[in-house]
Amino acid sequence: MLDLGQSAPAHRNDALHIVFQRGKLIMDMQSRQPCVLTDSDLSQNGWQVAREKYIGHWAGQACFAVEIDDIVDVDAMRYQVGNLYHLLGRVEDSLFALAGRAAQLLDWERDHRFCGRCGEPMQAADGDRAMGCGACKTMLYPRISPCVIVLITRGEEMLLARNARFPRPMYSSLAGFIEAGESAEDTLRREVREEVGVEVGEIEYFGSQSWPFPNQLMLGYFAEYASGDVTPDLDEIAEANWYHPQDLPPVPPPSSIAGQLIQYHCRRSQSR
Structure with a gap:
């Protein structure tokens, strides 16, 4: 169900989201797809997005991995804050893979903010899933x-x-x-x-x-x-x-x- 062939949309409006806070996955305990949240979920909860990465299209909709601000409160009566292990056996394999991809992309961006060759800041490359250094032209791709x-x-x-x-x-x-x-x-x-x-x-x-x-x-x-x-x-x-x-x-x-x-x-x- 994950389509990697489509490019990222211009905005996140009406998109789906895999949401993290302090590296922890936020799951909706009332949903059959607990790790997939909507754009309205973010706005209704007042969650401010600190970082985002486009994942691909899930079930025909654009899907983003997002990290919300640390100071934002998460309703413990509805949402479980945990890790990917909490999804094992609870969701289908394709959905677990989607959440795993989201976590890996956010971690990769966080760990490559600076160039390991020259120390200068890295930026997301245009038209490619890579972090690029403008100074020495080093390109780094998600680590597997x-x-x-x-x-x-x-x-x-x-x-x-x-x-x-x-x-x-x-x-x-x-x-x-x-x-x-x-x-x-x-x-x-x-x-x-x-x-x-x-x-x-x-x-x-x-x-x-x-x-x-x-x-x-x-x-x-x-x-x-x-x-x-x-x-x-x-x-x-x-x-x-x-x-x-x-x-x-x-x-x-x-x-x-x-x-x-x-x-x-x-x-x-x-x-x-």
Whole structure:
């Protein structure tokens, strides 16, 4: 439903908005699309827009990411102020992606107000999604950090791990950032070896997901176990073990690509 092919309108009148305050997302608890607010919502609440970025067209309407003034009061009886995690599982994937895009664009503009090469102020480029430096002509585009996420399988069993930084017991597939000069497949094998001490054989690409925490592109894979004993590194991975589809621990929701990998493997195992 998000159309990136249309240019930004001349004004925000009658547009849709993804609204943030102090980096927190404002959600209408009375709406079926809680993160999408209208132009009248802004005016009726007296919210003054401090920054805005055009996102694209959503359901045929122009949509902006906006940040309102810090001193503005938000009605706690109607609006929830939180983060993108509050949307997981509550809205459809396309709407979550819209909110994630909004957050990433505002963060990118905030973090690139000055040129990292010469220190001069940056300005939004005309006709392009970029921040440009008038002094040294450096152009900076929204940052995307590619990551791999892999579900290792051994027959019907799958290797699931608990991250040492997870706030609650949750077991998921392994993931890691792609380093400079690496392919996605190189990263996959390295991360698996470093985090749980095993080697993998055949690799199968599954799909990708934009993951705005803060700016990741997750590349999902299946990998067949080849050799080695499961040995968590205890730095990033607190615990890892093999699990059967009929005896799973708490796992991520299907709104995440980790949850999708696990569900797909479970369905595939049942059909064999």
